[in-house]
Amino acid sequence: MLFRNGSIVVLWLASGVFSALHAATAYVSNEKDNTVTLIDTERMEVTGTIDVGQRPRGIILSHDMKTLYICASDDDTVQIYDIEQQKFVGELPSGADPEQFALHPDNRHLYISNEDDNLVTVVDVVKRDVVAQIDVGVEPEGMAVSPDGRWAVNTSETTNMVHWIDAKTHELVDNTLVDQRPRHVEFEPDSKTLWASSEIGGTVSIIDTDSKLVRHKINFSIKGIHPDRVQPVGIKLGADGRYAYVALGPANHVAVVDRKSYEVVKYILVGRRVWHMAFTPDDRYLMTTNGVSGDVTVIDLAELKPIKSIKVGRYPWGIAVRP
Amino acid sequence: MLRTLVIGCLACLMVATRAWSAGTVQVPVLYIKQQVERPPVLSNLDDIPVDEGLAGARLAIKDSNTTGRFTGQQFSLRELAFEPAADPAAIIGQLQAAEEHFVILDLPAATLEAVLQADLGRERLLFNVGAPDNRFRTELCRKDLLHTLPSRAMLTDALSQYLVKKRWSKWLLIEGPLEGDRLFADALRRSAEKFGARIVGHKVWDGARDARRTAQAEVPRLTQGVEYDVLMVADEWGDFGEYLMYRTWEPRPIAGTQGLFATAWYRTIEQWGATQLQVRFGKAAGRPMGARDYAAWAALRSISEAAIRSGSAEPAMIGTYIQSPEFELAAYKGRKLSYRPWSGQLRQPIALSAARSLVTQSPQEGFLHRVSELDTLGFDQPEVQCKRN
Structure with a gap:
């Protein structure tokens, strides 16, 4: 079992120590560096690096913002990092090759997709114990739990389905077929609608939670970019309810989608092969991880414009922001 | 079509999520492989695996049945193996007697040609995974023949x-x-x-x-x-x-x-989720995946993908769907794959690799095509003389 020393390689800039303590921090997992980069979201500068397990991908914060969970895919574990103590305090039995995960609103049940085993593993983060394992399709990837706590959904990339798991009984109760290679799922705050991106299909499906049927399909088209290169991955929904942001992978753009009309209102140029995104406090900025260019793009959401790119580690994948 | 399928599989899930439900529909596939006599070579570090091709089909069956569990479809593979010296007439005889509609042909060019000249007795859909020869795409093409192995061109x-x-x-x-x-x-x-x-x-x-x-x-x-x-x-x-x-x-x-x-496939390919396929194949077959394995995998996944999307078990319907503009296959190459209507060839990006590192993937940026850049590789519609109907 892996247990790396949790020391932080701190690169404090002389003047930044005190202001950094109050600013929000973005945590970026670097898939091919086995590190997590820390970014001060006020100054938009890298402030430190944490050594983590092998091939870190999914990264989320507990709802109380005290704990950071990191999927160390090649170590077959989820690492638990205590933010206040600035050290690793344990691991969760995630099952093999954990990639993405989602935390139930109860702050206790973590739903983890095990890419190599066609399973979703449910872990109790307090007992650090496996509660259930659920058979899903081939290459489970995206995970989300509905804000009302009723549904856990998983996407399987090669089966091309969204699997609906009852969060009480941990049984798979329904499936929705979507376009090729579904990557990421995100619930609307009212839990009534689910957004699901299909990377190779090039679409985002809007799925009705009650009927589990695809209600609408969003297509993307960027001038000068071949449609095959438009590959939706990460999705983020703004707190004000107005826009959804869809990362388009090797198209190197983030699409801004109106959440009422489902029309794309803008494409924002970011770094190369954009994966996932996170908002800074009050949704002022959106930060994107760009796998191939190895950086994070900062988008000013008032202007819907990219304002800065920040160099991080190799193949940045996931991102979480702690206010 | 999508909706009906979703509703259809809802019913089957009520019955069971793990086991095959009573209403499971069977989709049988036949795999015919003729071993090829390898000439004596100087560079003999690597053996040619006996299950080359077959191992890809077997993995695709496993992948497809994981999905089939949710859609009430079960895919199965019957394997027929022949020695290099086998008489093509024996292979043709087995094929004529076979019940399966879908047949994967892993044959050397001469045998494939003999099979194509024979009367196969009934309507089938054939997948060529063994012969890269251009002429099967340009001169000997036919409606019931698809190629998942790239042509030499x-x-x-x-x-x-x-x-x-x-x-x-x-x-x-x-x-x-x-x-x-x-x-x-x-x-x-x-x-x-x-x-x-x-x-x-x-x-x-x-x-x-x-x-x-x-x-x-x-x-x-x-x-x-x-x-x-x-x-x-x-x-x-x-x-x-x-x-x-x-x-x-x-x-x-x-x-x-x-x-x-x-x-078409080599162990240095890792982008677009390819690592997952490489790992899965390595565990199942105990060796790295090669181009023939990938061709067989793609053939079988085409069948299962069309069966799942069309929500049908009717072979003719599945065959029609595979060759329809709606068909698309995600196959770890960063682009959706589909079949060229004029030659039955699976259009796909091609990897350029050295022994231990991937160099690039073609089509290269800048080689343009009026319909799909993937059609800058191999024979495009105007170059193909034969008719598939």
Whole structure:
């Protein structure tokens, strides 16, 4: 079992120590560096690096913002990092090759997709114990739990389905077929609608939670970019309810989608092969991880414009922001 | 269609999520493999796996049945194996007697041709995963024949695009004495003309010597006196090609069947989730996945994908769906794959790799096509004479 020393390689800039303590921090997992980069979201500068397990991908914060969970895919574990103590305090039995995960609103049940085993593993983060394992399709990837706590959904990339798991009984109760290679799922705050991106299909499906049927399909088209290169991955929904942001992978753009009309209102140029995104406090900025260019793009959401790119580690994948 | 399927599988899930439900529909597939006699080669480090191709089909069955559990479909594979010396008539006889509609043919070109000339008795859908020969795509094409293995032309086009883009466009061609070598060299000539490269010299390796002992003395002489950018080698079985490297008169890279080579699948491919397929295959077969394994995997996944999308178990419906514009297959290459209506060829990106590192993937940026850039590789519609109906 892996247990790396949790020391932080701190690169404090002389003047930044005190202001950094109050600013929000973005945590970026670097898939091919086995590190997590820390970014001060006020100054938009890298402030430190944490050594983590092998091939870190999914990264989320507990709802109380005290704990950071990191999927160390090649170590077959989820690492638990205590933010206040600035050290690793344990691991969760995630099952093999954990990639993405989602935390139930109860702050206790973590739903983890095990890419190599066609399973979703449910872990109790307090007992650090496996509660259930659920058979899903081939290459489970995206995970989300509905804000009302009723549904856990998983996407399987090669089966091309969204699997609906009852969060009480941990049984798979329904499936929705979507376009090729579904990557990421995100619930609307009212839990009534689910957004699901299909990377190779090039679409985002809007799925009705009650009927589990695809209600609408969003297509993307960027001038000068071949449609095959438009590959939706990460999705983020703004707190004000107005826009959804869809990362388009090797198209190197983030699409801004109106959440009422489902029309794309803008494409924002970011770094190369954009994966996932996170908002800074009050949704002022959106930060994107760009796998191939190895950086994070900062988008000013008032202007819907990219304002800065920040160099991080190799193949940045996931991102979480702690206010 | 999508909705009906979703509702349809809702019903089957009520019954069971793990076990096959009572209403499970069977989709049987037949795999016919004829082993090929490998000529004696000098470079004999790697064995040719006996389950080449088959292992890909077996994995695809497993993948498909994981999905089939949710859709009430079960995919199965019947395997028929033949020795290199087998009479094509015996293979044809087995095929005529077979119940399966979907048949994967992993046959050398001569046997495949014999099978295509025979009366197969009933309507079927055939997948060629064994013969890269261009003529099956340009002269012998037919409605019930699809190819998931890339043609030689697709491989040499993929390679040529990259070399031309690098402006390494003067080639010295060394070809082996075997039929496959000749066909590969022909494909290289065609690609050179298509993309504006030039073959400035041509030599034939006569195969009389043991290159392991004599290459150091002979290769410099063979490559002397010509001004070229890349030494192109046509040696499909890997007889002498490996021994050209580092021995040329001038310091020049080697490409073609050795050195930098074009392939549908190789162990250096890892992007677009390919690592997952590589790992899954490695666990199941105990060896790395190769181009034939990938072709067989893609054939079977095409069948299951069409069955799942069309929500049908009716073979004719599945076959129609595979060849319809709606069909798309995610197959770890960063693009959706589909079949060319004019030749039945699976259009797909082609990897250019060295032994231990991926170099690039074609089509290269900048090679444009009015419909799909993938159709810059291999034979495009206007170049194909035969009719598939």
